[in-house]
Amino acid sequence: xxxxxxxxxxxxxxxxxxxxxxxxxxxxxxxxxxxxxxxxxxxxxxxxxxxxxxxxxxxxxxxxxxxxxxxxxxxxxxxxxxxxxxxxxxxxxxxxxxxxxxxxxxxxxxxxxxxxxxxxxxxxxx
Amino acid sequence: xxxxxxxxxxxxxxxxxxxxxxxxxxxxxxxxxxxxxxxxxxxxxxxxxxxxxxxxxxxxxxxxxxxxxxxxxxxxxxxxxxxxxxxxxxxxxxxxxxxxxxxxxx
Numbered sequence: 001x002x003x004x005x006x007x008x009x010x011x012x013x014x015x016x017x018x019x020x021x022x023x024x025x026x027x028x029x030x031x032x033x034x035x036x037x038x039x040x041x042x043x044x045x046x047x048x049x050x051x052x053x054x055x056x057x058x059x060x061x062x063x064x065x066x067x068x069x070x071x072x073x074x075x076x077x078x079x080x081x082x083x084x085x086x087x088x089x090x091x092x093x094x095x096x097x098x099x100x101x102x103x104x105x106x107x108x109x110x111x112x113x114x115x116x117x118x119x120x121x122x123x124x125x126x
Numbered sequence: 127x128x129x130x131x132x133x134x135x136x137x138x139x140x141x142x143x144x145x146x147x148x149x150x151x152x153x154x155x156x157x158x159x160x161x162x163x164x165x166x167x168x169x170x171x172x173x174x175x176x177x178x179x180x181x182x183x184x185x186x187x188x189x190x191x192x193x194x195x196x197x198x199x200x201x202x203x204x205x206x207x208x209x210x211x212x213x214x215x216x217x218x219x220x221x222x223x224x225x226x227x228x229x230x231x232x
Contacts, residue, residue, distance in 0.1 A: 035221075037169075045161070045169065045212050047221035059219050062127070095168060102157060102175060110157035110175055111216040116168040 002026035002115065004079075004096045009120030016086050020120060022079040022096030027115075030054070030074040033099035035113055036081050038092035038122075046092070049081065050099060050111065057108075086124045093119040128217035130158075130196075132224035137232055144200040146227045148213030151194060156215045158196035160189060163226075164209045172211075173198060205231050 008020040022034070036048040049060045049070040058070060069082040079096055097113035130150040138144035148158060158176055161169040171180050173189035176196065186201045196215075200207055208231045213224040 037221075037223075044210075044226040045163075045214075045223045047223060050221060059221075061220065100174075108216060110159070111221055112157075112159040112171065112174045112214060113161075113169075114171045114174070114180060116170070118168055 004098060004115060004117040006094060006096045006117045006120040009094065009122045011123045011125065012086055013126050014087060014124055016124070017082070017084045018086065018122060020081040020083065020094055020096075020122070022081075022117060024077045024079070024098070027098070029077040033057075033101055033111065034070075034072055034079040035097040035099045036070065036079075037095045037097055037113065037116075038090075039095070039119070040089075040092040043092075048094070051079070052101070083122070086122075088124050091122060091124050093121050095119045127220065128215070128222050130213055130215055130222055130224040132211075132213055132227045134225070135228045135230065137230045138200075138203045139232055140205060141202055144203045144207070144229055144231075146198045146200075146211050146213075146229065148196040148198070148215075148224050149194055150196075150215060150222075153194050153196055153215065154191055156217065158189065158191050159214050160187075160198045161212045161214065162207075162209045163212065169212065200229075203229075203231055207231060 035050040067085045096117040098115035102110035159174040163169040176191040177189045
């Protein structure tokens, strides 16, 4: 079955750290970009970070830059998100997503997510 | 930074056509895609590259992009289409989501 499964969520105190993982199966992991998107309770989707298939491109949303680190292991079909200096506003369901990019004349024109996991809840509270 | 804007809510009667807009500066120069999210579920891609449907998505879902506005159209809307819909675009080095539109099928 083609799927991605997140793990590692939980309750953490402000200023603490947490490492999320995403296990992929059923597709050629090394051929796809991988991504993290989060959703605070009752709110909309918010992009967190993306990494290209061979680590060539790594991007972060401004509010996560410097605090979060995305990484992947193509040999293990896994994606990680190391989150440091966590704040209450980081409380959300974190989704792992498989992504596809469209290049036009060598420039990325489209980056979208065609497979999502069920998410893992991160709660930052004292 | 780039932003895209959606109406917070849209209502439609069963069997009618629903249109959800997504506005952004010169959005025509970017590709837009759309996700459907039902309560308690993960998002599902319903349109990518402005107007392409992934396999398994019903033909009643279509998309367009012109000028500053991308549009998701649902023809013959069914009760099962009631959900939140998010548009998304790529700008330079960032992924941009719209705030979401709650589609109510009355």
